[in-house]
Amino acid sequence: MKIPFYITTTLPYVNAIPHIGHALEFIRADIIARAKKLDGFEVFFNTGTDEHGIKIYQKAKQLGLEPQKYVDETAQKFREIMPLLGLMPDVNFIRTTDKHHVMAAQEFWKIVNKNGLIYKKNYSVKYCIGCELEKTDSELVDGKCPLHPLQDLEIIQEENYFFRFSIFQKPLMDLYEKQEKFVVPNTRLNEIRAFVERGLEDFSISRLASKMPWGIPVPGDETQVMYVWFDALVNYISAVGWPDDEKQFKKFWLETGGVVQYCGKDNLRQQSAMWQAMLLSAKISPSKQIIIDGFVTGEGGIKMSKSLGNTVDPLEVVKEYGTEALRYYVARELAPFEDSPFTMDKFKEAFNAHLANGLGNLVSRVMKMAEANGIKFDEEILKTLLNSNEIKDLQKKYRAGFDEYNIQAASNAVWELISNTDKIVQERQPFKKIKTDKAGGEADIKELLARLNIIGTMLLPIMPETAAKIINLTEKNEMPKEPLFMRK
RNA sequence: CGCGGGGUAGAGCAACGGUAGCUCGUCAGGCUCAUAACCUGAAGAUUGUCGGUUCGAUUCCGGCCCCCGCAACCA
Numbered sequence: 001m002k003i004p005f006y007i008t009t010t011l012p013y014v015n016a017i018p019h020i021g022h023a024l025e026f027i028r029a030d031i032i033a034r035a036k037k038l039d040g041f042e043v044f045f046n047t048g049t050d051e052h053g054i055k056i057y058q059k060a061k062q063l064g065l066e067p068q069k070y071v072d073e074t075a076q077k078f079r080e081i082m083p084l085l086g087l088m089p090d091v092n093f094i095r096t097t098d099k100h101h102v103m104a105a106q107e108f109w110k111i112v113n114k115n116g117l118i119y120k121k122n123y124s125v126k127y128c129i130g131c132e133l134e135k136t137d138s139e140l141v142d143g144k145c146p147l148h149p150l151q152d153l154e155i156i157q158e159e160n161y162f163f164r165f166s167i168f169q170k171p172l173m174d175l176y177e178k179q180e181k182f183v184v185p186n187t188r189l190n191e192i193r194a195f196v197e198r199g200l201e202d203f204s205i206s207r208l209a210s211k212m213p214w215g216i217p218v219p220g221d222e223t224q225v226m227y228v229w230f231d232a233l234v235n236y237i238s239a240v241g242w243p244d245d246e247k248q249f250k251k252f253w254l255e256t257g258g259v260v261q262y263c264g265k266d267n268l269r270q271q272s273a274m275w276q277a278m279l280l281s282a283k284i285s286p287s288k289q290i291i292i293d294g295f296v297t298g299e300g301g302i303k304m305s306k307s308l309g310n311t312v313d314p315l316e317v318v319k320e321y322g323t324e325a326l327r328y329y330v331a332r333e334l335a336p337f338e339d340s341p342f343t344m345d346k347f348k349e350a351f352n353a354h355l356a357n358g359l360g361n362l363v364s365r366v367m368k369m370a371e372a373n374g375i376k377f378d379e380e381i382l383k384t385l386l387n388s389n390e391i392k393d394l395q396k397k398y399r400a401g402f403d404e405y406n407i408q409a410a411s412n413a414v415w416e417l418i419s420n421t422d423k424i425v426q427e428r429q430p431f432k433k434i435k436t437d438k439a440g441g442e443a444d445i446k447e448l449l450a451r452l453n454i455i456g457t458m459l460l461p462i463m464p465e466t467a468a469k470i471i472n473l474t475e476k477n478e479m480p481k482e483p484l485f486m487r488k
Numbered sequence: 489c490g491c492g493g494g495g496u497a498g499a500g501c502a503a504c505g506g507u508a509g510c511u512c513g514u515c516a517g518g519c520u521c522a523u524a525a526c527c528u529g530a531a532g533a534u535u536g537u538c539g540g541u542u543c544g545a546u547u548c549c550g551g552c553c554c555c556c557g558c559a560a561c562c563a
Contacts (some may be wrong), residue, residue, distance in 0.1 A: 005504095013563040123561095191492055195560085198491090203561050228563065256525065265492095269560060301494085301556055333500090333511095338493080339557075341500075349499095349512055357525055365522030372521080413522095422526055431521035447520095483523045 002042035006252040007033050011050040014074040014362045015059050017051045018081045021264065023314035027330045028293060028407060029262045029277040030087045032463035035402045037124040044252045046239045048094035049075040053228035057214035067214045072095060086323040086464060095184050096232050104238035105231045106219045108282055123160040123204050131426045138263055161206040161224060172196045175276060175286055184243055184405055185337040188292040192272045196204035201392050205230040240360060258288035258407055265292050291405045294335060296342040312342050324463045332411035333464045352487050358418055360484035363470055367479040369431055375445045382450040391454060399460060414458045421451045449474050
């Protein structure tokens with residue numbers, strides 16, 4: 001009987017096309033999903049697109065498209081990128097415009113409402129006549145719209161539904177206290193704790209449909225649509241069958257102890273506070289863990305932005321270096337939880353050093369020796385090697401890395417093995433030894449083959465295609481027809 | 489006194505009460521199985537700054553300076 005495991009990315013908001021930050025999160029979640037699968041778990045891996053709300057409504061209008069048409073097109077771009085990033089083919093792709101999800105979000109609303117946690121209240125909105133847009137406080141400079149500083153903002157009173165977030169302070173603090181490593185890394189847990197401790201305010205969870213119709217209708221009130229967060233977050237349960245597919249929900253939400261959610265640091269509050277309060281309000285058990293990753297930045301830690309021209313297009317990277325190389329870079333060259341710079345120069349450097357010169361070259365040199373001397377992969381030697389302290393220690397590091405969602409640490413263990421193996425070739429010089437001491441040389445080469453085989457196995461979640469290639473080469477005793485990674 | 493992260497060799501990071509490690513890059517030597525790859529060694533850091541605690545601080549405490557992100561209904 002396989003133990004179920006549920007992991008999800010944040011659903012990207014489709015007001016823009018996929019960027020490197022999305023790619024990074026998809027790849028990380030996929031690596032964990034694959035590692036769990038290889039470990040014998042029955043994995044449900046979820047991703048998809050968040051498609052409602054004002055930004056999308058405006059974006060569609062601006063492009064002269066119906067919102068549905070716009071989101072169909074953009075969602076398709078996200079769907080297409082999944083295989084290019086090497087995601088598992090059975091990844092679940094949910095859209096918040098899916099019928100089932102819409103139904104689930106409405107059902108969720110009804111339950112929360114029934115539990116007395118939704119109420120109506122006047123909400124004042126600041127509106128800039130110049131922009132013809134609502135403005136939030138954070139968008140204002142000295143209380144004025146920075147684009148139209150001479151015009152006063154109009155205050156519009158609007159009646160919205162609110163969620164009683166404020167009463168969840170204590171339950172959330174308890175959750176952070178009791179659930180082990182609820183937020184990873186710990187600094188983020190402290191951050192959200194401090195935030196909740198300061199006190200929570202109810203937040204509005206609907207918009208007037210007359211002004212912004214692009215949302216899920218509020219059950220029982222056609223004049224309002226649900227605010228995107230209240231809709232989008234529900235995907236984590238609707239994706240596993242809530243509310244109607246009890247069997248699926250029981251398996252992947254209840255038996256797993258909840259979902260493991262990957263999200264960016266900008267999503268900390270929504271996922272580890274708002275969403276958890278929402279679940280509590282519907283009497284559903286909380287998520288299992290929230291994994292917060294940092295952002296990729298440009299050179300020098302500066303935020304990536306189109307206007308600065310320091311963005312990196314994941315599709316360009318894949319086109320130039322391939323999917324596997326991008327996965328490598330995400331896994332090992334980026335800090336797992338902190339911001340890290342991502343530039344094409346750095347990428348090339350890492351590619352040459354660790355994929356071409358490191359992994360690829362090692363495969364070529366070992367397979368050449370094996371092939372030239374007709375030496376076959378030996379299961380017995382593999383078994384002995386797996387019992388050595390060196391390999392055991394590395395496997396331990398590798399597993400601990402994955403257990404802590406520290407993909408970098410796990411990957412480092414693999415490259416430590418690669419480096420050790422290069423050293424062995426140099427020290428024992430089997431290519432020379434085989435000429436004078438046939439048995440000794442053969443034994444060395446067999447060990448090298450077994451090492452390569454282990455490297456392949458360890459690479460399976462990180463670089464699945466390369467890993468399969470390496471395993472295949474060692475078992476078939478073939479030199480790669482062309483280098484695995486050609487120097488750039 | 490809004491919140492958080494950070495300032496360590498040319499670059500990117502690590503460590504932690506006992507004078508700093510790794511990766512890339514640079515230089516020298518070795519090897520020739522391999523993708524001008526690989527192995528060994530070297531050069532290169534007064535660990536932002538001032539002060540305190542201590543036998544001893546990069547590591548603990550306090551002040552200051554600088555950088556980055558966020559500031560809730562903006563995904």
